[in-house]
Amino acid sequence: MNLTNKVLFGMALGIAVGLFFNLSGLNAAGSFINEYIVNGLFHTIGKLFVNALKMLVVPLVFFSLICGVCGIGNIKTLGRVGSKSFVLYMLTTAVAIAVAITVAALSGIGKGMNQVTDATFTGKDAPPLTDVLINIVPTNPINAMASGDMLPLIFFSIILGISILMVGEKAKKVIDSAEVANEIMMKMVGIIMAVAPYAVFALIAKSMADLGLDLLAQLAGYVLVLVGVLMLHLFITLMFVLKVFSGLSPMIFLKKIRGAQIFAFSTASSNATIPVTLRTVTKRMGVNNSVGSFTVPFGATINMDGTAIMQGVATVFIANVYNVDLGIVGYLTVILMSVLASIGTAGVPGVGLIMLSMVFYQVGLPIEGIGLILGVDRLMDMIRTAVNVSGDAVVSSIVAKSEGKMDINVFNDPDAGVIDTSEFMHIDTTTRK
Numbered sequence: 001m002n003l004t005n006k007v008l009f010g011m012a013l014g015i016a017v018g019l020f021f022n023l024s025g026l027n028a029a030g031s032f033i034n035e036y037i038v039n040g041l042f043h044t045i046g047k048l049f050v051n052a053l054k055m056l057v058v059p060l061v062f063f064s065l066i067c068g069v070c071g072i073g074n075i076k077t078l079g080r081v082g083s084k085s086f087v088l089y090m091l092t093t094a095v096a097i098a099v100a101i102t103v104a105a106l107s108g109i110g111k112g113m114n115q116v117t118d119a120t121f122t123g124k125d126a127p128p129l130t131d132v133l134i135n136i137v138p139t140n141p142i143n144a145m146a147s148g149d150m151l152p153l154i155f156f157s158i159i160l161g162i163s164i165l166m167v168g169e170k171a172k173k174v175i176d177s178a179e180v181a182n183e184i185m186m187k188m189v190g191i192i193m194a195v196a197p198y199a200v201f202a203l204i205a206k207s208m209a210d211l212g213l214d215l216l217a218q219l220a221g222y223v224l225v226l227v228g229v230l231m232l233h234l235f236i237t238l239m240f241v242l243k244v245f246s247g248l249s250p251m252i253f254l255k256k257i258r259g260a261q262i263f264a265f266s267t268a269s270s271n272a273t274i275p276v277t278l279r280t281v282t283k284r285m286g287v288n289n290s291v292g293s294f295t296v297p298f299g300a301t302i303n304m305d306g307t308a309i310m311q312g313v314a315t316v317f318i319a320n321v322y323n324v325d326l327g328i329v330g331y332l333t334v335i336l337m338s339v340l341a342s343i344g345t346a347g348v349p350g351v352g353l354i355m356l357s358m359v360f361y362q363v364g365l366p367i368e369g370i371g372l373i374l375g376v377d378r379l380m381d382m383i384r385t386a387v388n389v390s391g392d393a394v395v396s397s398i399v400a401k402s403e404g405k406m407d408i409n410v411f412n413d414p415d416a417g418v419i420d421t422s423e424f425m426h427i428d429t430t431t432r433k
């Protein structure tokens with residue numbers, strides 16, 4: 001079995017075991033299974049794996065961006081790649097939420113529900129746009145790295161790359177070293193991915209065991225519409241955009257993105273998935289590192305189609321529950337706010353709810369209404385994160401293709417970039433001598 005199939009198997013087994021614990025009542029609070037297996041073993045294995053992925057994000061983005069900028073070698077091209085990806089990211093997000101609002105409004109979810117919730121939710125403020133812009137330039141790059149802030153890290157790495165290019169011949173050794181460092185980081189991604197089948201099993205089994213199934217049934221309308229629009233966006237809108245703008249085959253794309261989607265689904269974090277997304281687009285799809293090293297971390301931070309869809313559906317749902325008529329202006333505000341909020345918030349678990357509270361505040365919906373959907377949000381977060389990273393990969397492919405920075409043979413080769421786990425068993429030590 002190859003690694004992707006093993007991961008898929010781990011995921012299926014995780015769903016089965018988790019649901020079994022859940023439905024059989026074995027996971028009741030205080031039980032042996034709950035304390036030692038779900039919150040002990042599964043939790044620890046899952047967390048270790050997510051930590052390992054996060055550990056790679058900063059050095060990987062740093063080195064691959066330096067190589068990327070030096071690879072592009074031209075500031076004009078760099079600007080073009082930046083603006084193209086920005087526009088595409090914003091456009092796809094805006095389309096996503098507009099479709100979400102339309103479908104949710106047509107379906108009438110939440111009408112007549114009039115349910116009072118005892119779960120309370122107090123919204124946190126998303127950072128104001130001015131702060132987001134100001135913070136793009138770090139006062140201290142080490143600080144930005146230490147706290148894993150993507151936009152300032154991207155900014156610093158790009159300026160560094162440009163300066164290396166400007167120094168020219170004398171800096172050749174630095175470029176070579178960055179390339180070696182980048183290759184080493186990619187190997188680390190490979191090593192960590194080799195244990196993914198077990199980790200994905202643990203992460204998913206825990207999520208499923210903890211799932212509030214009765215809540216899921218209560219909120220069936222919301223969940224069905226939300227998942228429906230997420231699938232519509234992934235399989236129809238994004239694939240249409242990919243085909244029209246790049247001519248690439250959606251079938252091949254969907255096959256190759258599956259691995260990254262599973263990681264996103266298991267971790268519920270686009271940021272933690274960056275190493276896998278970057279590896280997928282560069283090694284499996286043939287996107288040149290000069291484009292992917294920028295578009296992937298950039299997208300993980302500013303592009304959240306799935307999250308925007310959740311916000312659209314949740315807004316309509318809660319407006320209906322509370323009998324509030326937002327009107328066309330209200331909904332346009334929702335679209336604008338969601339797109340803007342996605343720029344300033346990082347792709348980490350649960351951040352969508354913070355963005356939602358910002359949107360609600362703007363249009364005057366009761367923030368505590370978010371409490372209604374809180375119980376099912378983890379599962380929804382997992383699904384929407386898979387859509388978020390798919391959007392990042394679509395835009396990366398389109399931009400790379402339009403810049404002539406895509407190796408079409410790699411894209412079409414089904415085996416390109418597949419991880420060979422046996423490689424780790426035979427490490428060549430001859431170079432040490």
Ligand code: ASP
Nearest residue numbers: 269270307347348351352
């Ligand atoms: N977890 C999502 C992501 O990382 C963001 C969210 O919707 O909460 O992309």
